[in-house]
Amino acid sequence: MDRVTPWRQLVHGLGPAIGPGSLREALRAGLGAAIGLAVTGLFLLSPEADLRLGLYLIAPFGASSVLLFAAPNSPLAQPWSALVGNMAAAAVGVAVCLSVSDPVWRIALAVGLTIVATITLRAVHPPAGAVAMTAAMNPEAVAKLGFGFVLAPVGLGTLALIVVAVIYARATGRHYPFRQFSDPGPHGTADPAPSERLGLSHDELTAILQNYRQSLNLGVEDLARLIGAAELQAAAHRSGPLTVQAIMSRDLVTVGPDTPLDEVADLFRDHDFTSIPVVEAGDKYLGVIFQLDLIRRAGEDAFRYEGGFAPAMSRLIRRDGEAPDAGAIMRRDVPQSRPDTPVGALLPLLSDGGCHAVPVLNRGRIIGIVTQTDLIAALARQSLRPT
Template sequence: MFSSLKTVLTGKTPIRFDDVLRAGLGSLLGVALAGVAARLVAGQDLGLGPLLVGPIGASAVLLFAVPASPLAQPRAVLGGNVISALVGVACAMFVPEPVVAAALAVALAIVLMMLLGCLHPPGGAMALTAVIGGSAVTDLGFGFALVPVGLCSLLLVIAAVGLNRLMGRSYPHRVPAAVSPHATSDAAPQSRVGYTSADLDQALAQYGELLDVSREDLDALFRQVELQAHKRLHSAILCGEIMSRDVISVDASQSAESALAFLQAHDLRTAPVVDAQGRVVGMVRRAELLAARQRPVEAAVDPFVHRVREGTPIEALLPLLSSGAVHEALVVDENRVLIGIITQTDLLAVLYRAHIVEAVVAERTAA
């Protein structure tokens, strides 16, 4: 009963309390700052009341509640509000019938915003406000689109940039591009399999609806869905089941020259470094050992290593070892003592084996 009532009141989309808090606090500060700054810029006395128009409040909802939305980006806010205000003023001037002028203003504002790539829902209200605003708007003429509309929109965007970043949000919203870890023109490893950009474009074309989410955000979201599904399918396989236990390691106190000869004898390019108790200190590579021949191994150690436990599901390693930046993970016990190592080759082998098993099971099920 309670859960049903909660769904009715809050909707099906999960809302986090910190998002609610940031939206409310951001709107409070953003509108206040924009209003005060607008009055100062316009040279008005602070006691004359805020130099704001109603639709700016609707813009604040988008800027602080859903700052990642394409409808909330600076181009949409500035372009949408200013263009709509111009359209509304023009309709108020040249269309004598108020109802017709209002309807025409909203319709033309929507059309122009969509054609110019700056669709912003409060723009419809801005066009309507310009028509029904009376002498307060008509006395300003087309200047209404600049002050207060353009000025307040600009100041609200500036406030949103600062406040959203202070609250840990990206604004203007940018989706980080997946890049090759080696700075080549190849796509990132995780982007080379699964669906393609052409698949996404075709799906969006077939969907046939305008979505309030950017193509880049959809792509990033779908990649995460793929990864999450893969994690779920392979969460039963643990690191302790696939790790190499006979690990070739070097001692932090031995000479770099002897460690280099040791790695060459085993045809290894890198190896874990442990202390006298067998605890992991880091990783060492041939190039660093060659440069530190006359010094101990600890002088050439890279301390940044990725450690996991035997009971860690291999799904935790998928994003790590598939990124191209890391080639191995060290398996340690509760005392950080080295007990195994998992390389990209180990992970590839188990995934290939799991793929074969899944294919066989699927074939038998179909039969």
């Protein structure tokens, strides 16, 4: 057994502490920051802007952009932390700048008091220290602007970054601001997602974060999500060697992409299915239609044409050349599985309510499907077996 020496610990500690990131995410964050700063510059830059002092598009905005666009789930990046933290730092910086003449003490006090203020206001935002330092290092400009520096550029610039971050996150499939523990669940009810129903209250989760001094790095919602994911992963280990091939439904009822929706509706009714795979010649997998897709599409049509739901459903499945076919409403982004995939790997996919069935593929051909019912039955059988 290799002995871990202090030297090896030191070398290991100098390595990256952040997990590997994808190039796609890096480009997403970088583009967002560029857009955010460009929009902020449109608000703040003017022919009269003193770019030499950098007080209108200040350097701390770059640091704020890193948090808002690259780490939008961090508590340090949330709107309250960013806006209140930066503005409180600006106010502290201006006050110290106007009352302390020595540059060393001015800078030290501005940053130190900013830390005290932002912790007290529950608005810790690392770039706020740079905001205070920017004010302390530019006494002439601060004397000219006074406490107006708090509103512009700091307040207005930070608010512009936040607005762009909210819009950009929604447009690129991310959550910002991050979800709160008390936010509605995925179905719009007070119940959290199934994987996050831990039996732990908000106060208990908060106490865990505080005990481990992680309240600045992790939100309560994120902690609940991570604990739920860890529990599902542990349950997957306990499911043993059981594979998807052993529990999947094999006698499949499928439709082609050009199948009329009235036939699809008949299949749902006749077989009491909630999902039907869409294939082309040779059982080549294309996607899945969920029963919910028909209901949702009819609801959208009812809203679009200002009619009732029943007429919209009738119009959706009629055969008059106008109704969409199966290929028009199928989902292509459904998670997929291989026959030798462990059953436990499907737990996080089928337990959060976002996916109701996982197609099983072999070289692009569908050979089975695992529904939530299949998974529950398999786990029930496993629980009855003697250990």
